[in-house]
Amino acid sequence: MSHPAYAYLDDRVVPWDEARVHVSSVAFKFGTAVFEGIRGYWSPEHEEMFLFRLDDHLERLRFSQAFMRFEAPIEPAVVRRAILEVVRANALREDVHIMATVYVRGPGGPAVSGPVGLAVTAAPRLDIPWGETGCRVQVSSWQRVEDRAMPVRVKCNANYQNGRLAAVQARADGYDTALLLNARGKIAEGPGMCFFMVRDGRALTSTVTSDILESITRATLLELIPTACGIPCVERDLDRSELAAASEAFFCGTAWEVTPIVAIDGLPVGAGVPGPVVRALRAAYFDLVRGASAAHPEWRTPVYGEEAS
Structure with a gap:
């Protein structure tokens, strides 16, 4: 390689x-x-x-x-x-x-x-293989590590072994990746990415006190979704059973960008294909990061335009 x-x-x-x-x-x-x-x-x-x-x-x-x-x-x-x-x-x-x-x-x-x-x-950059088609997710038997045991707000290398175990198990079981629950049985996040779902016309995501990383991409989407997709965002505890009621779901993160989820535990999410919200969000996100959108120029640092710096 x-x-x-x-x-x-x-x-x-x-x-x-x-x-x-x-x-x-x-x-x-x-x-x-x-x-x-x-x-x-x-x-x-x-x-x-x-x-x-x-x-x-x-x-x-x-x-x-x-x-x-x-x-x-x-x-x-x-x-x-x-x-x-x-x-x-x-x-x-x-x-x-x-x-x-x-x-x-x-x-x-x-x-x-x-x-x-x-x-x-x-x-x-290597493209996430499921960026366009969506990934199939397993709710992991591994529990998301608690903040009182490991600092989930800190990107410490050792923390990522928790998610690695979930990801390795998911792949061994025939899934693409995993979704972890926290110690309270609420939805936390994936192995290195945050989780969103669409239900009843709202984009839902776990709170930052749900043993998740305070993700920069997540914060970006909380601002982008209402304008790009025309629906509100709600941060709250999410039950595992709510996954069955989702019309759409997706992961987000620096590496995962905005990646649709099309099935969870073998059951389709919505129609089982990337839906209109995540498609619109992906388009808006890539316009933003590449500068095709004029919004938030302070978020984009030019590399070659700063040669003298």
């Missing part, structure tokens, strides 16, 4: 194969790292790549480092510069997925909090 020519490690752009972390590091041994996934969208119309909601991602990465009590956390301005450097070094002029990871590079036990390093990769 091909890969970009360069990555960013600690304080410089390096050849891809030289971006290495020592096996004795706390990050390698215990998953002591925090990260952000960020999308860059190429706009042929503007001859520009736009990084979507970069400042919001950088602020969340700052919060994650502080929550995990990392020593000498890496400032948002440093991460921003590293991201722009590595995208430009690879001369990427297509949609990309960027991973910015702050990790504990020192050796020792689980309580070690420094020193920290910064790793950034930027690679061509």
Whole structure:
């Protein structure tokens, strides 16, 4: 599998194969790292790549480092510069997925909090295979980890093993991915993406106190849905039994963007095909991130237009 020519490690752009972390590091041994996934969208119309909601991602990465009590956390301005450097070094002029990871590079036990390093990769974006056709979902037997056990608001690498178990089980059982319930039996989220459903002319999504990530994409859609789809959004607890009453459902996230759900536990959602709400939402979302829509220019950071920065 091909890969970009360069990555960013600690304080410089390096050849891809030289971006290495020592096996004795706390990050390698215990998953002591925090990260952000960020999308860059190429706009042929503007001859520009736009990084979507970069400042919001950088602020969340700052919060994650502080929550995990990392020593000498890496400032948002440093991460921003590293991201722009590595995208430009690879001369990427297509949609990309960027991973910015702050990790504990020192050796020792689980309580070690420094020193920290910064790793950034930027690679061509891979389309979610179910973006157009929709995915088939299993309600997982694995429970979403509780906030009082693991910090669900923090994008800590170790947190994602919870969702991984659900995703692996779903695929083993013949589904595309999973949907997890929280300890109260309410709908939480998928393995790395938030959940929406349409019922009785409203878009419903779980509250941020339902053991879900405070998703940047979710926040975007809460603002976009009323204008793009003409229906209100409601944040509330969602029962598992409500899934059977949904006319449409979809996942959202930086990697998943807006992905329709066409079946849950073998039962069709609505007509069993992507419906009018999610189709309209996908169109509006991609117009927004690529700059085809003039709305929210502050959410789009140009990569090559900032060459002098």
